[in-house]
Amino acid sequence: MKEHLSEGITDYLNVVSGSRLLLDCNFTVGKNQYPYWSWNGSYADIDPNIAWFTPQIPNLTKTNPSTEICRLNVSKVQSKHYLYPFICSVKNGAGEVSAYIALIPPVPDYKIYLIAGFITLTLVITFSMIIYKFFKVEIVLLYRDSCHPYFLKKVSDGKLYDAYILYPKNSGEGSTYTSDIFVFKILPEVLENQCGYNLFIYGRDDLVGEDAIMVTNENIMKSRRLIIVLMGESSSYNWLGNTSEQQIAMYNALVHDGIKIIMVELEKIKSYEHMPESIKYLKQKYGVIRWSGDFMEETPSAKTKFWKCIRYHMPAQQHWSSSPREPLALDSVLNYKKKEHTAL
Known part of the structure; x- marks a missing residue:
């Protein structure tokens, strides 16, 4: 100079x-x-x-x-x-x-710093949103796992169950066999035994002789989520809305905002055209998660993509089961369903 x-x-x-x-x-x-x-x-x-x-x-x-x-x-x-x-x-x-x-000394040009800071902040936010979009399930689950002790101290919301399971109950027959394996064997093994959730499954947790309407209504109201299991064959979803349990469940899902819905397709459903309007609406609002595992697998893992998506939509665990629950024998389930079908 x-x-x-x-x-x-x-x-x-x-x-x-x-x-x-x-x-x-x-x-x-x-x-x-x-x-x-x-x-x-x-x-x-x-x-x-x-x-x-x-x-x-x-x-x-x-x-x-x-x-x-x-x-x-x-x-x-x-x-x-x-x-x-x-x-x-x-x-x-x-x-x-x-x-x-x-x-x-020269006066700092704050305009340059502001522009540089704004550009940096924009890039960080954009990059974070991209990362979250592709890895949000893993991020949320990691956060829950790392903060698990804090959830234990959370004040109770008055709910007894983490999820009420609504599944096909057509009597007997082969179209619901895979759903029985999923509901009575696979779901409890992963969500209860591996993840510490507490589920209510009609046909396992109700008592013989109890009023079906009262049991359904009370336990749905005590649940944080409603898991609806759907099959691919049209005959397997004719049960929706045809029994008191399904009617009560649909009423709570559509009218009460306190319970969130998780819809699971055990088989690919090509069209929801013949589904009840309530199911169409819930699918549009909550989406569906398609099963991608093996029904014959002895010990399914909670670390697969399907179960991570289920856990992402489930509430954060507030408790751990004191002891694993043994899956209900499938023969006893089928026998119970015949009796239950008559009662409903």
Whole structure:
């Protein structure tokens, strides 16, 4: 940086620390004159980074032969140079004249920092949203697992069950066999034994002789989720809305906001055209999770993609089962269902 300074003028100059600085002091030529630069009460050139000299500038001499220049060369501006002004003085027999120039650090351009900060924040938010979109299930489950002790201390919401299981109950027959395996064997093994949830399954947890309507209504009201199990064959979903249990469950799902719905397709359902309107509405609102496991697998794992999605939609565990529950024997389930079908 190069700056011109005339005698008698006091000026301020923005200079970046660490940069090189050239200061030209113009003065009128006279007899026995001695130009010099000073700083902090001493000659400026006592600092090894500073020197001054009087250069010969032909163009300036021809234009104005009575003017000369005393040039200050600061090879590296330091923070201490902001403390005191540099003084250009010219001394002769008649006296001394001086000009002052003070160095000041440049004012930060906050606009650049604001723009850079905004761009950085935008990129971070966008990147975080992309990460969350693709890994939100894993992120939520990791958060729940790491914060599990805090959930244990959570005040009870008055619910007894984490989920009420609504599943096909057509009597006998092969279309519901896989749903029985899923409901009475696979669901309890994963959600209860591995994940610590408490499920209510009609046909397992109710008592013989109890009023079906009362049992259904009370236990749905005591549940945080309603899991609806759907099969692929049209004959397997004719049961929806045809019994008191399904009617009560649909009423709670559609009218009461306190219970959230998890819909599970055990087989791919190509069209919901012939489904009840209530199921169409719930599918549109909550979506469906399609089963992708093996019904014959002895010990299904809760770490598969399907079960992670189920756990994501389930409430955070507030308790752990004190002991694993043994799956109900499938033969006893089928026998119970025949009796139950008659009762409903």
